[in-house]
Amino acid sequence: MEYATQKEVRHHKEHIKDTIEHLEFYLDCAKNKNNVDEDGFIQPISYEWRKVAELALDLANESDFFDRYEEIHKELHREQKND
Numbered sequence: 001m002e003y004a005t006q007k008e009v010r011h012h013k014e015h016i017k018d019t020i021e022h023l024e025f026y027l028d029c030a031k032n033k034n035n036v037d038e039d040g041f042i043q044p045i046s047y048e049w050r051k052v053a054e055l056a057l058d059l060a061n062e063s064d065f066f067d068r069y070e071e072i073h074k075e076l077h078r079e080q081k082n083d
Contacts, residue, residue: 009069016062023055 029036030048038047 012062012065016059019055019058019062023052023059026051026055 026036026048028034030045030052033045035045036043036048
């Protein structure tokens with residue numbers, strides 16, 4: 001069985017924080033119909049909505065990590081109580 005280290009947990013938490021900040025930015029731009037300058041190119045609104053969807057899926061994947069970690073954590077504590 002594989003256990004998540006504190007370093008992994010911190011990494012995932014930081015990634016979630018950054019992703020949420022980006023999600024809020026792109027969502028705000030898309031809702032207000034503001035075009036984003038990405039690498040020197042003005043992107044259409046559809047690009048922003050795609051970024052919102054992409055970032056939302058990324059957050060869902062990160063949430064899966066914490067769901068798995070929580071289950072592993074509970075199982076570990078059950079095993080320690082039985083010892």
